[in-house]
Amino acid sequence: MLFSRNALAAPALVSLLLTGSAAADDAQSRAQDALKTLQTWYNPQSGIWDTCGWWDGASCMTTVADLAALDPSVMDTATYVFNNTFHVGPVSNPHPGPEKKTVFTRDNQGANSVNASQWLDQAYDDDGWWALAWIAAYDATREQTYLELAEGIFESLAAAWGTNCGGGGIPWNPTSTYVNSITNEVFLSVAAHLANRVPDRKEYYVRWAQKEWDWFTSQGFIGENGTINDGLLENCQNNGATVWSYNQGVVLGGLVELNRAAPNDTLLPSANKIAEAAIKTLADSNMVIHEFCEPQCLPDGTQFKGIFIRNLQMLQRASPDETYRKVIINSANSIWKNDRDEKGGLGVNWAGPIQATVDASTHSSALDALVAALALSIL
Structure with missing residues (x-):
């Protein structure tokens, strides 16, 4: 009896498609459940999530936006958050800053102007987190006002350009000379x-992104093992401080987006080198990501790993690598199996067990990994 190759392959193909579909359904239901739990912390009066700080709130909103962009069934929740936070969120700004840019206008007549100053808090990295959050909200909704707000925040960041290290880069805040990695990566x-x-200003933003990357690589941020330390000493040398996961992550997304806007055969290889070094440093034998501060990472370190995974997923889409996929999937699976409390809250130790406070920050960070796993299953 003769069998066609297609006839033999069909059952295996159907099995593969069903398995992939089941994996996507499972990833989707996990992310949906985790979003429902996250929203138990959302405070309509403050515009951010209770137990979150100001910048953490921006990261939480980015996570919600990323999920909504993948799963239309949560769009109502997401649009409610975006609209409410847009209108009331500034009341949570702890330190309204002295940054000079107050209104960003798309034209000379003042039309479509938005006030960006109320989102500035005297820390340039915090400003940048809110710009990224509003960009993510724009990606999910195509609401132009959100994009204009991000542009306005960017103008304040660009006005801060220039440090004592090579005359470039952005300091940590308007009153500090500390030059740290995260502020410049976010920029x-x-x-x-x-x-x-923003098509009509594409070249402007490409120039700024390339200018930042050229300056960043000329400084001492990247250590000998390829990971990025926290910042620079007064003499502009690497300070050898902690290799935080988010410092390894934000740069990946920045390089992916820059390569998309202005393709260059060095950008993705640079991102891959950083990602590989970060995984070697931060992943355990099960390919689950850890932070050096575990299990006690309050107040900020609780947010970091999700930001790393969020950006690693962006790199995986642009430059697929089996190791990246394993890190994302294994971290997400471990969170769901080993890092949930009885109320569905997700902790900071993704390998488990839960040994510290579970709050909106730890939960949203872990949700980032669930969203990244969902993205891999459907994109």
Whole structure:
């Protein structure tokens, strides 16, 4: 009896498709359940999530937006959050800053102007987190006002350009000379994201993103093992401080977006080198990501790993690698199996067990991994 190759392959193909579909359904239901739990912390009066700080709130909103962009069934929740936070969120700003840019206008007549100053809090990295959050909200909804707000925040960041290290980069805040990694990585990412979303100013944003990356690579941020330390000493040398996961992550998304806007054969290889070094440093033998501060990472470290996974997923889409896929999937699976409390809250130790406070920050960070796993299953 003769069998066709297609006839033999069909059952295996159907099995593969069903398995993939089941995996997507499972990832989707996990993310949906985790979003429902996250929303138990959302405070309509403050516009952010109870137990979150100001910048953590921006990261939470980005997570919600990323999920909504993948899963239309949660769009009502997401649009409610975006609209409410847009109108009341500034009341939670703890330190309204002295940054000079107050209104961003798309034209000379003042039309479509938005007040960005109320989102600035005297820390340039915090400003950048809100710019990224509003870009993510724009991606989910195509609401132009959100994109204009991000552009306005960016103008304040660009006005801060120039440090004692090579005359470039952005300091941590308007009153500090400390030059740290995250502030400059966020600036790179915001510029690169805007380059792909504002066609009439694309070249402007590409120039800024490339200028930041050229300066960043000329400084001492990257250590000998390829990971990125926290910042620079007064003499502009690497300070050898903690290799935080989010410092390894934000740059990945920035380079992916910059390569999309202005393709260059060095950008993705640079991102891959950082990602590989980060995984070697931060992943355990089961390919689950850890933070050096575990299990006690309050107040900020609780947010970091989700940001790393969020950006690693962006790199995986642009430059697929089996190791990246394993890190994302294994981290998500471990969170669901080992890092949930009786109320569905997700903790900071993704390998488990829960040993510290579970709050909106730890939960949203872990939700980032669930969203990244969902993205891999359907994109």
